[in-house]
Amino acid sequence: MYHLTKDLFFPAVSQANRDGILAFGGDLSTKRLLLAYKSGIFPWFDEKDPIIWWSPNPRxxxxxxxxxxxxxxxxxxxxxxxxxxxxxxxxxxxxxxxxxxxxxxxxxxxxxxxxxxxxxxxxxxxxxxxxxxxxxxxxxxxxxxxxxxxxxxxxxxxxxxxxxxxxxxxxxxxxxxxxxxxxxxxxxxxxxxxxxxxxxxxxxxxxxxxxx
CATH class of the missing domain: 3.40.630.70 (Leucyl/phenylalanyl-tRNA-protein transferase, C-terminal domain)
Structure with missing residues (x-):
């Protein structure tokens, strides 16, 4: 899994693991969320966890x-x-x-x-x-x-x-x-x-x- 920093970036969705998890960390800023959705990525995580970003296959x-x-x-x-x-x-x-x-x-x-x-x-x-x-x-x-x-x-x-x-x-x-x-x-x-x-x-x- 890729560890996101403050930079506005996501790795290629092909790097997601078998479960569909692509990355963790980052933030929930509007710019990052829009980039995520336009890239086929979405956040899904429990309150106790860091932000986890997903791009499952199949969809x-x-x-x-x-x-x-x-x-x-x-x-x-x-x-x-x-x-x-x-x-x-x-x-x-x-x-x-x-x-x-x-x-x-x-x-x-x-x-x-x-x-x-x-x-x-x-x-x-x-x-x-x-x-x-x-x-x-x-x-x-x-x-x-x-x-x-x-x-x-x-x-x-x-x-x-x-x-x-x-x-x-x-x-x-x-x-x-x-x-x-x-x-x-x-x-x-x-x-x-x-x-x-x-x-x-x-x-x-x-x-x-x-x-x-």
Whole structure:
């Protein structure tokens, strides 16, 4: 693993180890985070650890025309029980993602420093959130980094059933209209696979990322 210094630099993603870990150290400045995402790299670490930077191979992505919306999910959407907004409450979305308990995880990888760093990206127009409301309460959502042709998903949460799925589907519909290439979902999980996400080789992902 490469030990980052104060210099704004990342090694080639091909230097990542078998688990996808590329480097550690550095900081969460907006410049470094933007360089990371544009290079196919993202931070993921526990609060007790140094900053760890990842570029896994394979990469979990969603090609927008491969989104799977089940019949039951279509029925839920047609009921219009949820209100959907974009970029109306970024801080609350990421804070809820920090607090939500996840199966097989102790604690959270979204530290307070990460929240402040991503809020700064939001203020720059790069950090994006989708909010799901029910009876004027925030019940679900997601956030990520918008690179203009690729959306790098970071985390989502649900306080009621299906709220995060509604957020994800709403995001994909907007990205389709804007002719985005794909949603970066980072690493495999079965929930994302059920929505149509699949793994591709890192080199293929990087090639798309560099197309702009």
């Amino acid at each position: 979990m992505v969603l090609f927008l025309d491969e989104l799977i919306v089940s019949k039951s999910m279509r029925n839920i959407l047609n009921r219009n029980n949820f209100k959907i907004t974009f970029n109306q409450n970024f801080r609350d979305v990421i804070s809820n993602c920090q607090k939500v308990k996840r199966e097989g995880q102790n604690g959270t990888w979204i530290t307070n420093d990460m929240i402040e760093a991503y809020v700064k990206l939001h203020e720059m127009g790069v950090g994006t959130s989708v909010e799901i409301w029910q009876n004027d309460e925030l019940v679900g959502g997601l956030y990520g980094i918008d690179l203009g042709h690729v959306f790098c998903g970071e985390s989502m949460f649900s306080l009621v059933s299906n709220a995060s799925k509604v957020a994800f589907i709403a995001l994909v519909e907007i990205l389709r209209k804007k002719n985005y290439k794909l949603v970066d979902c980072q690493v495999y999980n079965p929930h994302l696979e059920s929505l149509g996400c699949r793994e591709i080789e890192r080199d293929a992902f990087i090639k798309i990322l560099k197309e702009e």
